[in-house]
Amino acid sequence: MDAGGQGTTATRLRASGSVFAEEEAEVLRAAARDADELEAMTRRREAGEFLEQVVGEVEVMGERLVVAPGVFVPRQRTALLIGEAVREARARRAPRVLEMCAGAAPVAALVARSVPGARVHAADVDDAALAVARQNLPAGAVLHLGDGWAALPPGERFDVIAAVPPYVPRDRLALMPREAREHEPTAALLGGEDGLDHVRTLFAGAADRLARRGVLLLELHHGQCRAAAEVARATGRLGAVDQVLGADDGTAVLRVRDPAGNLIPIQQPAD
Template structure:
């Protein structure tokens, strides 16, 4: 049973699930002094996940750290869809090539550990990539902005390109929960005026990097899915939207035609 004083302190700080959080913090602490430090950080408003150093994601514990974007459960749909599309690549095409763009701590790449895919993950945050190295040790990691981070040898070879690029409209960032707004990088949250600036950039160059029949997967919101899909269609991709109400996930899917236009 958790220490009642710890529970009371967390509850007073506004933690809705104070009992559960106290149990996790007590499990993580190696000593009373360490527990005190963790409780102080959590009571001050730091996200539970970065206090613990991990977040639960598809039956895994992904390493996270202060100052990085923490994967949400909704992104499990993106990861599951990427895994399904990877497994669907015809054997005759050889080893599937997968890229997780704007990877953060690499939840999608982590879900592909143990497959035979050639996995790449990229982000502009060195701190996020340090976590990604632990979560997806088999993936090749690249630091840089979108396609500029990728080796040119991937041009025309990518079977699955998945991205959880920021999609919160600029004027809505201030209304986000303080755990995200005050503790996660703005660049990982702000998606521009309508939230899909990066989606347009991803879609515009996707066909150059995708193999014939390759797929672009972008996490979006139901309200912005039409804009994300429109960007994919403008780039010549065949589109549809996948949703999962249980986790609140929404993924725009764009497929490069499997034949070369004449």
């Protein structure tokens, strides 16, 4: 089966700019139920829509997650954050885990699938994103709709809080891939002039949301970690700060403990 009449699927994808045209064509052919659906999917991909949005799912760390048009697509680099969240959750009994800025909730979903007894929550300002998250989370997961910490009930605390906040600086948006600029909400990408506006909001309220010895984990670009760590320390209400670098030397996870965390840092943010 192929999108006939206008060249093979791979040829058309290559012409539209796909670097991995053959591989993407195989994914589309496997997902399409018939030639008409393959044609529709091919046209969507030619128009620049994420392959994952076209086929309705993404695979992260061997797990399949639902995605949808107009919702931020989980990136492979977020495996670093997910791995840290799973490790922290496994170190606790019946941990309460919250994913802020959740989107499709890849962190909460994979923690729920990897850590028996974990009680997972996801919060986002976008109800369309939470509708996708609901499909990825277990029946007992709790979803919170609202802006930042205001989405949560007063006084609720968590052992592990993780987030991929929007952290792209404003002047970098034009350099992002077309598919992100045109097919994801700008609000899910941009973090203000320096990319840290949402990070500041998360740090400002984290102390009131972390359980004793809790940890806040944020995905950032490694070049932002020093400035973000200073923001965390400036609150005067948070404990030790360190970072874990990804293999690509671009992605990092900034870890911030509550004051009782007694963290022995793996790697301090670079000077």
